[in-house]
Amino acid sequence: MDFTQIVNAFPSLGDGLLLTLELTVLAVIGGVVIGTLLALARLSNSRVLSWLAGFYVNYFRSIPLLLVITWFYFVVPFMVGWVTGTNQPIGAFTSCLIAFMMFEAAYFCEIVRAGIQSISKGQVNAAYALGMTYGQAMRLVVLPLAFRKMTPLLLQQSIILFQDTSLVYAVGLMDFLNVARSQGDITGELHTFLLFAGLVYFVISFGASTLVKRLQKRLTV
Amino acid sequence: MNYNWDWSVFFKSTGIGSEIYLDWFITGLGWTVALSLSSWVIALLLGTVLGVMRTLPGRFAARFATVYVELFRNVPLLVQLFVWYFLVPDWLPEKLELWFKQDLHPATSAFISVTVCLGLFTAARVCEQVRTGIQALPRGQAMAAYALGLRLPQVYRKVLLPQAFRIIIPPLTSEFLNVFKNSSVASLIGLMELLAQTKQTAEFTANLFEAFTLATVIYFVLNMALMLIMRGVEKRVRVPGLIALGGK
Numbered sequence: 001m002d003f004t005q006i007v008n009a010f011p012s013l014g015d016g017l018l019l020t021l022e023l024t025v026l027a028v029i030g031g032v033v034i035g036t037l038l039a040l041a042r043l044s045n046s047r048v049l050s051w052l053a054g055f056y057v058n059y060f061r062s063i064p065l066l067l068v069i070t071w072f073y074f075v076v077p078f079m080v081g082w083v084t085g086t087n088q089p090i091g092a093f094t095s096c097l098i099a100f101m102m103f104e105a106a107y108f109c110e111i112v113r114a115g116i117q118s119i120s121k122g123q124v125n126a127a128y129a130l131g132m133t134y135g136q137a138m139r140l141v142v143l144p145l146a147f148r149k150m151t152p153l154l155l156q157q158s159i160i161l162f163q164d165t166s167l168v169y170a171v172g173l174m175d176f177l178n179v180a181r182s183q184g185d186i187t188g189e190l191h192t193f194l195l196f197a198g199l200v201y202f203v204i205s206f207g208a209s210t211l212v213k214r215l216q217k218r219l220t221v
Numbered sequence: 222m223n224y225n226w227d228w229s230v231f232f233k234s235t236g237i238g239s240e241i242y243l244d245w246f247i248t249g250l251g252w253t254v255a256l257s258l259s260s261w262v263i264a265l266l267l268g269t270v271l272g273v274m275r276t277l278p279g280r281f282a283a284r285f286a287t288v289y290v291e292l293f294r295n296v297p298l299l300v301q302l303f304v305w306y307f308l309v310p311d312w313l314p315e316k317l318e319l320w321f322k323q324d325l326h327p328a329t330s331a332f333i334s335v336t337v338c339l340g341l342f343t344a345a346r347v348c349e350q351v352r353t354g355i356q357a358l359p360r361g362q363a364m365a366a367y368a369l370g371l372r373l374p375q376v377y378r379k380v381l382l383p384q385a386f387r388i389i390i391p392p393l394t395s396e397f398l399n400v401f402k403n404s405s406v407a408s409l410i411g412l413m414e415l416l417a418q419t420k421q422t423a424e425f426t427a428n429l430f431e432a433f434t435l436a437t438v439i440y441f442v443l444n445m446a447l448m449l450i451m452r453g454v455e456k457r458v459r460v461p462g463l464i465a466l467g468g469k
Contacts, residue, residue, distance in 0.1 A: 058445070059441065061444075062398070062402075062440060062441045062444030062445060063402065063437055063440045063441060063444075064402035064403065064405040064416065064440065065402070066405040066406060066408070066409075066416060067405060067416055067419075067433070067436060067437065067440065070416065070419075070420060070433075071433045071437070074423065074429045074433070075429070075430065075433070078224065078430075163295075163296075163297035163298070164297070166297040166298075166299045166300060167299060167406070169299060169409065170408075170409060177297070177299060177300060177303075181303065190307055190308075191307075191308050191311070194300065194303050194304060194307065194308060195304070195308070197300055198296050198300045198301075198304065201295070201296050201297050201300055202292070202295045202296050205294075205295035205296075206291060206295045209295070
């Protein structure tokens with residue numbers, strides 16, 4: 001094992017880690033926003049909306065993430081082309097980001113839905129009694145309460161998402177794992193680099209989930 | 222961008238023998254199913270042992286299982302796969318290493334790597350479910366078993382595990398479906414399972430929408446079918462009086 005090679009590769013490994021984190025953060029934000037809208041649709045009184053949202057969730061939960069990433073990598077450029085009428089390439093990062101947002105939204109939706117359903121009816125009734133509209137009741141009363149309850153679960157799911165970003169290897173995006181692997185190949189120290197990558201992923205995920213557990217204890221009323 | 226839709230593409234010849242593209246999907250599905258089932262056997266056996274260890278009175282066993290779970294849950298699946306595929310063969314004894322790298326068909330050695338990787342990865346998850354199932358049982362169950370004179374292995378084999386498994390059928394089902402979906406990572410080390418065959422068809426025919434749609438439909442239908450079957454099984458074997466505990 002030759003650790004000097006790893007030290008030498010720090011700049012490119014850092015770039016890779018940055019890309020991984022950037023992808024994670026943007027995908028979590030997008031996923032939570034879409035997921036919340038889906039959850040509201042699923043719980044709405046409209047049959048059509050609720051069926052559509054339910055289908056979306058079941059659909060994305062029954063196909064592999066890797067399939068979605070590959071699909072989108074090939075297909076999104078076509079879609080963009082059809083919509084805008086131009087022939088612009090959109091790049092692996094954007095297509096992966098869209099894939100992650102849409103895929104994770106299905107999982108976030110289920111968390112948000114459970115969170116909303118755990119809020120007592122009295123809260124909603126009180127909001128309506130105060131003269132709030134549906135939108136106000138959701139925005140000012142139900143969602144703030146629900147999000148407080150589900151923060152730990154959302155964070156756990158985000159940690160899973162962080163680990164799953166390594167799958168962008170499939171479309172050649174240079175994330176942390178892919179950089180580690182290619183540096184390992186170049187220097188002939190694949191063992192060292194892969195084990196180092198595993199260690200970094202472990203430390204980040206384990207550290208984050210330990211923090212989340214602590215947060216969960218503090219948040220429970 | 223122009224795109225030529227052609228749903229008959231699956232029945233066209235691949236140019237290799239008398240194969241049509243649909244054959245590729247069937248071969249791919251075969252690999253996917255074989256991978257999922259064999260990894261599931263490993264995951265279920267090892268996961269049960271680990272899950273039992275986490276509930277044992279002994280400190281050491283419980284700690285070992287905890288370390289295992291944390292390790293396998295906090296490293297991405299793909300990293301684990303690379304370790305099993307690129308690193309572990311180098312650590313084998315020389316004869317075994319040569320046999321694995323040279324005598325085995327590349328598809329076979331990839332298959333073994335993915336099976337071991339997925340099996341051990343999923344075992345950590347199964348362990349947590351088994352532990353939850355055992356801990357969800359009323360404590361009186363174990364006490365009554367001891368009072369009847371059963372020894373520790375008998376308590377687990379005859380009283381705790383049979384009940385625990387009936388409770389945890391729903392989460393175990395979703396773990397199995399996860400194995401089924403996760404087996405697609407095998408495509409990244411060159412095993413021609415369903416996703417890899419799909420990609421190959423897309424590249425050969427340029428009919429990528431059709432190819433990916435078919436793959437999606439296959440995954441979707443199999444997932445839904447398994448879920449419905451397991452829901453039926455769960456209802457049939459439900460422990461009377463313990464319904465409130467099920468489903469979590």
